[in-house]
Amino acid sequence: MQCSHSTLREHYMTDQITEKSAILQRWYDEVWTKGRLEAIDEMFGESTLVTGIMPDFAVNPNDFKQLVIAIRALCKPPKATVIRSHEDGDWLSAMVQMQAVSMNTAEAISATGMVFARFEGGRMVETYNNFDFLTFFEKLGQLPEGTLGLLLAGERLS
Numbered sequence: 001m002q003c004s005h006s007t008l009r010e011h012y013m014t015d016q017i018t019e020k021s022a023i024l025q026r027w028y029d030e031v032w033t034k035g036r037l038e039a040i041d042e043m044f045g046e047s048t049l050v051t052g053i054m055p056d057f058a059v060n061p062n063d064f065k066q067l068v069i070a071i072r073a074l075c076k077p078p079k080a081t082v083i084r085s086h087e088d089g090d091w092l093s094a095m096v097q098m099q100a101v102s103m104n105t106a107e108a109i110s111a112t113g114m115v116f117a118r119f120e121g122g123r124m125v126e127t128y129n130n131f132d133f134l135t136f137f138e139k140l141g142q143l144p145e146g147t148l149g150l151l152l153a154g155e156r157l158s
Contacts, residue, residue: 020092020119021085027124028080028096035072037065045125052129074140075100075109090118098131102140109139 023043030039040061049058059067071078078100085094093116100109113131117124137143144150147157 018085018087018092019122020087020117021082021094023119023122023124024085024092024094024096024115024117025082028082031068032072032098033077033079035068035077037068040064040068043123045120045123048123048125048127050127050129052127053131073103075102078109090120092117092119098136105139105141107139107141109136111135111139 027039027043030036030043044061044064046061048061050060050064051058053059053067078098080096080098082094083097085092094114096113096115098109098111098113101107102109111132113129115130116128118126134143134147138145138147143157150157
């Protein structure tokens with residue numbers, strides 16, 4: 001069976017608000033934008049591990065609170081929006097767009113990420129994440145603009 005790219009895209013991606021994507025959007029609103037750390041306990045299972053934030057490292061709900069505090073100290077409260085999502089049984093995959101402003105440079109930050117989460121009883125119990133931290137830290141002024149291009153050209157950051 002042959003399908004055009006747009007047909008596959010329409011089949012596998014949706015902009016519809018589903019129960020799981022609404023929970024994920026609420027997660028970003030409550031935890032990241034409002035800074036409500038208690039929402040982590042409300043929306044994660046007790047043994048939830050968040051993987052993918054850093055290579056070979058998974059964080060539990062308490063460690064994740066520290067991550068939120070650290071990132072919110074670097075930028076004004078971020079606004080994240082679920083822009084694409086797909087559900088399959090207990091799983092949700094979503095593309096997320098984050099907008100923020102650097103505390104140090106006042107520069108606008110726009111970066112995307114992907115999350116793959118498994119839900120039980122309306123709570124995330126397993127998550128896999130990938131976020132464009134390279135762009136995020138460039139916009140914060142902690143990495144030079146065009147870092148990826150520099151690294152691809154063989155440059156070393158010092």
